[in-house]
Amino acid sequence: MTLILAELAWWQQTSIRVVVGLVAVLIPAGTLVYLHLFKLVSFMQSRLGPMEAGPYGSLQLLAEVGKFIQKEDIVPRRADRFVFKAAPFVVLVSTFLLVVVLPGGPDAFFIDNDLGIYLALAVSSVSVIGILMAGWGSASKYSLMGGLRATGQLIAYELPLILAVVGVVIQAETMNMQGIVLAQADGEIFGWGGIGNPFVITQFVGFAVFMIAMQAELTQTPFDMPVAESELVTGYMTEYSGLRFLLFFIGEFATAGVFSAIAAVLFLGGWYVPGLDPADNLFNVLGPVVLMVKIVGLSFLIFWFRFTFPRFREDQLQRLAWKFLIPIALANIVVTGVLKVLV
Numbered sequence: 001m002t003l004i005l006a007e008l009a010w011w012q013q014t015s016i017r018v019v020v021g022l023v024a025v026l027i028p029a030g031t032l033v034y035l036h037l038f039k040l041v042s043f044m045q046s047r048l049g050p051m052e053a054g055p056y057g058s059l060q061l062l063a064e065v066g067k068f069i070q071k072e073d074i075v076p077r078r079a080d081r082f083v084f085k086a087a088p089f090v091v092l093v094s095t096f097l098l099v100v101v102l103p104g105g106p107d108a109f110f111i112d113n114d115l116g117i118y119l120a121l122a123v124s125s126v127s128v129i130g131i132l133m134a135g136w137g138s139a140s141k142y143s144l145m146g147g148l149r150a151t152g153q154l155i156a157y158e159l160p161l162i163l164a165v166v167g168v169v170i171q172a173e174t175m176n177m178q179g180i181v182l183a184q185a186d187g188e189i190f191g192w193g194g195i196g197n198p199f200v201i202t203q204f205v206g207f208a209v210f211m212i213a214m215q216a217e218l219t220q221t222p223f224d225m226p227v228a229e230s231e232l233v234t235g236y237m238t239e240y241s242g243l244r245f246l247l248f249f250i251g252e253f254a255t256a257g258v259f260s261a262i263a264a265v266l267f268l269g270g271w272y273v274p275g276l277d278p279a280d281n282l283f284n285v286l287g288p289v290v291l292m293v294k295i296v297g298l299s300f301l302i303f304w305f306r307f308t309f310p311r312f313r314e315d316q317l318q319r320l321a322w323k324f325l326i327p328i329a330l331a332n333i334v335v336t337g338v339l340k341v342l343v
Helices: 002-006 010-044 060-070 081-099 116-124 126-137 141-172 177-186 204-217 242-267 283-306 314-342
Strands: none
Touching: 010 060, 010 081, 010 242, 010 283, 060 242, 081 116, 081 126, 081 242, 116 126, 116 141, 116 177, 116 242, 126 141, 126 242, 141 177, 141 204, 141 242, 141 314, 177 242, 204 242, 204 283, 204 314, 242 283
């Protein structure tokens, strides 16, 4: 794929990358909505879920999109129109930029950056700005409280999220996302390389911290204080309608898919399947499918927790981050560093 793109003009390369990027974000997002929100939750609650639109309700997502597109785009009278309208695009753009560093195979990637995971974590922070813009620009007390809650929560949980990644970087000896996949494919566990070295085994503590912090970054239950319906209606999204509300909805599930992809690359070997040669060109076709399966598996945990656990209070939420997750992540870094030197 990289060689083919190199023979095209710049505008052709850019157009192809934009289209593939849209597909890489929207298809996983739609898949997660249908599998988890429409069907998994219905199964957990002993009901069928949407069944009328298409076979087994498979076209319900298109019906929902059509409904939101037809709705009026309402802007509150006292709102800052530019900030209010720009906020959902800022959130969505940060999600699309995360896809840029994700590898889907030996040669299936957008960019091969030596600081890939650093870039991903930096870009993910941009969504905080969009959420704060939505809360402030809406000129609503509910929205402002939701935006402030979200900002405080996201800042608190970005620290354990980043610290959990440090252990992986130490073990892989690279911040390149492709390099992290290959380090797991070619690695060994105490001298045995039968399945490589999936970091979910040797970095299980980091994986657990990363998944908890990811749940909070996505503002999913039990970390949904910023959008608590019983207190804030829908928080920073309260005043949004029509297409702009749809963008927030897409951003929520697209971000869940992209973060699951990052977790799959960091801890589950990304596009690699144990027992096969990672240099095989077959992975340029098979790799995206393998990565998608891992995304669905990890996102299952996200939505399982969402519909299982009760909501944390704000003090409990902050205490978990500052008093537990951050110290545990720091201890994991120390232990990983020591073992890296000794083993």
